[in-house]
Amino acid sequence: MTGIDGIRRKIISNVGAAGKGASANNVAAQEMSGIAGRIGAALSDAFNLVDGDGNGGFGDSTDPYEIETICDDLQKTYPGSAADRGRLTRSLHDFAIEGAALFAARPEARALSHIQKAIEAAEKAPDVGDASLRTIADAVDRATSLIRRQVV
Numbered sequence: 061m062t063g064i065d066g067i068r069r070k071i072i073s074n075v076g077a078a079g080k081g082a083s084a085n086n087v088a089a090q091e092m093s094g095i096a097g098r099i100g101a102a103l104s105d106a107f108n109l110v111d112g113d114g115n116g117g118f119g120d121s122t123d124p125y126e127i128e129t130i131c132d133d134l135q136k137t138y139p140g141s142a143a144d145r146g147r148l149t150r151s152l153h154d155f156a157i158e159g160a161a162l163f164a165a166r167p168e169a170r171a172l173s174h175i176q177k178a179i180e181a182a183e184k185a186p187d188v189g190d191a192s193l194r195t196i197a198d199a200v201d202r203a204t205s206l207i208r209r210q211v212v
Contacts, residue, residue, distance in 0.1 A: 084191040087138070088199035089183035091130050092155055096175045098125045099159045107167050127152045140193025148193045151200040158207040171210075178206035 102124060103109075123129065131149045140148070163171045182203035188195050 082191045083187050084189070084195035085183045085185055085187060085199045087134070087191045088196045088203070089179050091134070091152065091196075092179045092182070092200060092203055093176075094130070095125045095127070095152065095156050096159055096172065096179065099156060099163055099175075100172050103160060103163050103167060109167060125152075125156045127156060134193060134196065138191050138193055138196065144193035144197065148197040148200070151197040151204065155200050155204045155207070158204050162207055162210055174210045175207060178203040178210075181206055 127149060130152060131145055134148065135145050159175050162174060165171070182199045185199065185202060188198065
């Protein structure tokens with residue numbers, strides 16, 4: 061999956077640069093955009109829509125969309141309890157599942173467009189204050205809910 065590492069580095073540096081006081085919606089949108097890109101790349105490869113090995117780039121990875129790494133990085137930067145971290149992990153996994161399901165059902169640009177619109181809607185939602193693990197999870201859940209409406 062060419063280029064994914066570069067995208068991930070950019071997202072991490074943006075989150076780190078935002079630091080405390082960043083909007084939960086913006087942080088969630090940055091992370092969901094990175095996950096959506098990895099979903100699109102992996103499933104495009106798995107469906108042989110692009111040149112690749114056909115295994116989706118998953119290999120032996122237990123965390124193909126790097127959700128645990130994302131949560132580790134966010135936990136170092138934003139306040140929250142262990143329970144908040146667990147909720148954020150679950151929220152990002154739910155987002156990945158729903159995004160992958162939508163793309164698998166309709167492996168075309170329109171599916172990624174729906175995912176991007178859900179991310180944008182979450183980003184533009186009224187701000188709830190400074191980012192914390194809990195408020196970031198809330199923003200992810202809003203986007204996931206919008207994606208679920210497209211899958212049904």
